[in-house]
Amino acid sequence: xxxxxxxxxxxxxxxxxxxxxxxxxxxxxxxxxxxxxxxxxxxxxxxxxxxxxxxxxxxxxxxxxxxxxxxxxxxxxxxxxxxxxxxxxxxxxxxxxxxxxxxxxxxxxxxxxxxxxxxxxxxxxxxxxxxxxxxxxxxxxxxxxxxxxxxxxxxxxxxxxxxxxxxxxxxxxxxxxxxxxxxxxxxxxxxxxxxxxxxxxxxxxxxxxxxxxxxxxxxxxxxxxxxxxxxx
Amino acid sequence: xxxxxxxxxxxxxxxxxxxxxxxxxxxxxxxxxxxxxxxxxxxxxxxxxxxxxxxxxxxxxxxxxxxxxxxxxxxxxxxxxxxxxxxxxxxxxxxxxxxxxxxxxxxxxxxxxxxxxxxxxxxxxxxxxxxxxxxxxxxxxxxxxxxxxxxxxxxxxxxxxxxxxxxxxxxxxxxxxxxxxxxxxxxxxxxxxxxxxx
Numbered sequence: 001x002x003x004x005x006x007x008x009x010x011x012x013x014x015x016x017x018x019x020x021x022x023x024x025x026x027x028x029x030x031x032x033x034x035x036x037x038x039x040x041x042x043x044x045x046x047x048x049x050x051x052x053x054x055x056x057x058x059x060x061x062x063x064x065x066x067x068x069x070x071x072x073x074x075x076x077x078x079x080x081x082x083x084x085x086x087x088x089x090x091x092x093x094x095x096x097x098x099x100x101x102x103x104x105x106x107x108x109x110x111x112x113x114x115x116x117x118x119x120x121x122x123x124x125x126x127x128x129x130x131x132x133x134x135x136x137x138x139x140x141x142x143x144x145x146x147x148x149x150x151x152x153x154x155x156x157x158x159x160x161x162x163x164x165x166x167x168x169x170x171x172x173x174x175x176x177x178x179x180x181x182x183x184x185x186x187x188x189x190x191x192x193x194x195x196x197x198x199x200x201x202x203x204x205x206x207x208x209x210x211x212x213x214x215x216x217x218x219x220x221x222x223x224x225x226x227x228x229x230x231x232x
Numbered sequence: 233x234x235x236x237x238x239x240x241x242x243x244x245x246x247x248x249x250x251x252x253x254x255x256x257x258x259x260x261x262x263x264x265x266x267x268x269x270x271x272x273x274x275x276x277x278x279x280x281x282x283x284x285x286x287x288x289x290x291x292x293x294x295x296x297x298x299x300x301x302x303x304x305x306x307x308x309x310x311x312x313x314x315x316x317x318x319x320x321x322x323x324x325x326x327x328x329x330x331x332x333x334x335x336x337x338x339x340x341x342x343x344x345x346x347x348x349x350x351x352x353x354x355x356x357x358x359x360x361x362x363x364x365x366x367x368x369x370x371x372x373x374x375x376x377x378x379x380x381x382x383x384x385x386x387x388x389x390x391x392x393x394x395x396x397x398x399x400x401x402x403x404x405x406x407x408x409x410x411x412x413x414x415x416x417x418x419x420x421x422x423x424x425x426x427x428x429x430x
Contacts, residue, residue: 067306069278115425116418123411172298176412183406185419 007068008060010043010053017042021064026207030088031056031081052078058218059085062210072222076150079222082214083143089211090135093204098128101200108193116185120177127173134170138163138215146223153230160223171212174205236262237349242274242288243267243315248334252287252315252341259342261349271299275306283307285348287332289315290325297403300327311348361404368422370397374410375417 008017014037018024028035033049042060046053055078061068074082102124109121142163178201181194239256243249249267256263266283268274271292277283286307293299304312304327314325317334325331330344363371366387373383380398384391402408405416417423 067275067278069276114419116415119411119415119418123409123415126411172408173412175298176407176409179406180412180415180419184416 008042008057008064010046010057011041013037014040014042014045017060021060023206024060024063026092027056027059027063027085030085030092031059032088051081054078055081055085059210059214062213066209066213070218072218072225074218074222076226079219079226080147080150082219083146086211086214086219087139087143089207090139093208094132094135097200097204098131101197101204102128104193104197104200108197111193112188114188120180120185123173124177127170127177130173131170146219149223149226159227160220163220171205171208174201174208177201178205236264237284238264238266238282239285239287239345240266240268240274240277240283241315242269242271242286242292244269244289244292245317248289248315248317252332255338255341256345259345261346263345271303283310285311285313285345287313287315287345288328289317291318295399297406298408311351313344313348361406363401363404367397367401367404370394371401371413371417372422374398374401375414375423 018028018037025035031049031051033045033051037045040048042056043053046056052075055074058070059082061070105121105124109117141158142160145158146160178198181198181201187194241249241252243252253265253267256265266277268277269292271288274286274288274292286303288303290300293303311329314328314331315334316325316331329348332341332344336344369387370383373386378386380391380394384394387394401413405413407413407416414423418425
């Protein structure tokens with residue numbers, strides 16, 4: 001038998017982990033961990049940076065294998081670290097990923113002079129707007145609520161259950177753009193732009209999938225548990 | 233193989249779940265059953281290689297092609313058998329390795345399951361994704377900004393039929409949002425850019 005992917009353990013060297021899974025460099029950045037990890041283990045690096053190794057391993061393992069399952073036994077402080085991680089991810093998408101994709105889609109649209117490409121540009125801008133609203137809602141309503149619940153132990157007239165309902169699938173439109181660019185829209189000479197856009201979209205998609213998994217499978221259920229049973 | 237055949241049953245109805253379990257447990261080859269009410273719960277079992285066969289009620293896919301694709305990707309080394317107790321979009325059930333109908337006889341069910349004890353799934357079958365003429369009519373009107381109701385009136389069909397066409401169009405083209413369907417229509421010359429309004 002044996003599973004497809006070995007789970008990452010806290011006793012292995014951080015550098016070894018990063019060489020096998022370079023996408024985790026981004027995860028380190030979001031946890032505020034600086035590179036130059038020398039010979040240290042994951043556990044040592046996490047403790048130096050005041051990050052719970054359990055939280056780090058959960059995020060790393062979910063990034064590597066999306067079917068990874070983690071039991072819900074995070075403490076309030078660990079949940080704060082997770083919220084912080086998610087906020088940093090939002091900032092990364094808004095400040096780096098989206099502007100670049102939008103810029104390239106704009107160039108592609110100008111270059112091709114095709115009406116459908118102008119529509120793709122409009123479509124993606126609309127998608128970006130939706131995602132912004134979604135992040136805004138999380139940054140300004142959900143996350144402050146969770147942090148306040150933890151710090152002040154104060155449940156308000158709000159519950160993460162409302163959040164769950166608000167949490168619609170923002171990935172569907174991303175899939176649509178990928179499908180259009182790969183399958184349906186004939187390519188002229190825009191190859192390097194389109195390739196750049198697609199690579200960025202696939203990266204974004206993979207990252208967003210882990211992101212929503214952390215929200216849906218860890219954050220929401222764990223906070224729901226706090227709401228019901230008090231803090232751990 | 234020697235070991236017992238591991239089967240995961242994803243079915244929300246306890247009656248159907250227990251019923252199919254009872255039938256499978258009477259088979260002479262030993263089976264080891266696991267159960268889930270929902271797709272989410274099924275995913276908690278994690279690694280796909282765990283199961284030789286997954287029996288799933290398509291209702292747990294919420295009629296979503298995306299869920300179906302996720303399922304088939306996750307269980308790409310597993311025989312996925314539909315458990316059909318209602319009317320579903322054929323696009324969902326046609327993609328399974330086999331289907332058990334709730335009206336099937338005892339022997340039929342055990343035959344279907346035995347067949348999959350020792351086989352591995354064939355490569356994903358190619359579905360014909362060409363739009364029918366009627367679907368093109370619907371897509372044109374949809375892309376020109378007409379509502380389901382207006383399309384129904386114009387084509388003398390029921391709204392229900394329009395919705396069903398829409399679903400099939402989406403499944404064939406592989407995009408969900410109306411805006412993306414419009415882009416497809418423009419790119420394929422089905423409508424003029426000037427003919428649709430903002």
